[in-house]
Amino acid sequence: MTVRGNVARWAAGLLGAVLFTVLGVGTAFAAIPIGQSRTGKMTWYNDAGFGACGTPIDASTQDLVAVSHQWWTAANPNNDELCGGISVEVTYNGRTITVPVKDKCPSCSAEHIDLSRTAFQKLAATDLGVVNGITWKFVRAGGGGACATAPNWAPGTNYQAGTVVKYVNGRHYIAKHDNPGYDPVISTWYWEPYTC
The missing domain is CATH 2.40.40.10 (RlpA-like domain)
Structure with a gap:
């Protein structure tokens, strides 16, 4: 193994350790295990x-x-x-x-x-x-039937976090935060697309 190869591996290991420490990688789980008891x-x-x-x-x-x-x-x-x-x-x-x-x-x-x-x-x-x-x-929130029972989105209607609505474009959105009827396509802090 060359000196250059050893230095490159040492630098990569050091960088990984620094990122692990600074970013806290490994302290949080990568995905929420929906439905796992x-x-x-x-x-x-x-x-x-x-x-x-x-x-x-x-x-x-x-x-x-x-x-x-x-x-x-x-x-x-x-x-x-x-x-x-x-x-x-x-x-x-x-x-x-x-x-x-x-x-x-x-x-x-x-x-x-x-x-x-x-x-x-x-x-x-x-x-x-x-x-x-x-x-x-x-x-x-809402379980598997959320799209079947989702109301049509209406401006000025209060929505609680977790509410699934059907937007005018036919797509579904879920409220990430309580809001007074903000537009799901424009107010992405309050809404996100929801897959049925």
Whole structure:
């Protein structure tokens, strides 16, 4: 092996290590495993303010979930795929609920979800604090029939994040963020194309 080859390999390895460290490559998962059942634990919280998706939340009165920081991949969490109509279906003790992802849990492991107080109460008593042995999975809001029941988009109509609409061009769009009826083709921060 030549000296030039050794230097090139050393430089490439160093660059990879720097990028790994600076960009945090490997700390987040590449894709959301929609529909894959997981086993883990749940806790609850009751914070109010703005969630990681950039929308107002009140975890003491709204059903929602904060998922582990390990699932978030966008530099700006407001633009993360998790904020584009992804929910979590949670099952415990014979009960199942589905709640939208609205926040990030910085201290949670990948299998740990942090439910809002109201969502947690639908599955267990809050005095338990931590419940192990739950099953949960990521699901798309609206499920498989979202396009069949999607209303026609109408300007000036309030749409919540996760709502699927049929636009005038015949295509479907999903609200990434709550909005007062912004045009899906123009307001791409609020909407993204949705595949049925």
